Amino acid sequence: MTDTPRPHHLNLAGTHWEASAAFYRDLLSLSPVELPRDREAYGATIATMQDARGYQYHFIPCDPDFATRNNLPVNPLGAGHLAFRVDDIAAVRARLDAAGIPYSDMGEWAIKGWHQLFCADPDGRVIEFHQVIEGATEREKAISSPNADM
Numbered sequence: 687m688t689d690t691p692r693p694h695h696l697n698l699a700g701t702h703w704e705a706s707a708a709f710y711r712d713l714l715s716l717s718p719v720e721l722p723r724d725r726e727a728y729g730a731t732i733a734t735m736q737d738a739r740g741y742q743y744h745f746i747p748c749d750p751d752f753a754t755r756n757n758l759p760v761n762p763l764g765a766g767h768l769a770f771r772v773d774d775i776a777a778v779r780a781r782l783d784a785a786g787i788p789y790s791d792m793g794e795w796a797i798k799g800w801h802q803l804f805c806a807d808p809d810g811r812v813i814e815f816h817q818v819i820e821g822a823t824e825r826e827k828a829i830s831s832p833n834a835d836m
């Protein structure tokens with residue numbers, strides 16, 4: 687890859703996602719944060735929290751049929767995923783292609799201002815790579831970034 691992926695958020699999906707959000711909020715002193723993009727992304731209900739450094743935790747209901755309904759090889763809403771921000775999503779895609787790793791390239795379909803791509807590691811854990819796309823407004827860049835220095 688031409689750049690180093692930076693951790694951006696941890697997405698935790700489950701049947702008790704609201705209780706899990708409260709558990710992590712109380713255990714880790716996370717602060718609830720409402721991001722405008724959350725209301726429109728995937729059509730999913732989401733509880734977004736962040737820690738003192740701005741690292742985000744997204745709690746969502748599990749949707750095991752999301753990939754099947756959308757004809758995708760990787761399900762970003764199955765059990766959750768780890769997300770990395772990158773500067774060059776095309777380089778990530780080329781590296782995955784070269785390694786023969788299947789992925790779901792979401793483009794800017796789910797979150798305005800982000801180009802997202804999902805793959806899975808050898809144990810089946812889903813990993814998101816996303817790039818803030820050129821042309822995104824300064825507001826979209828600001829609300830999607832947990833840290834200004836990332």
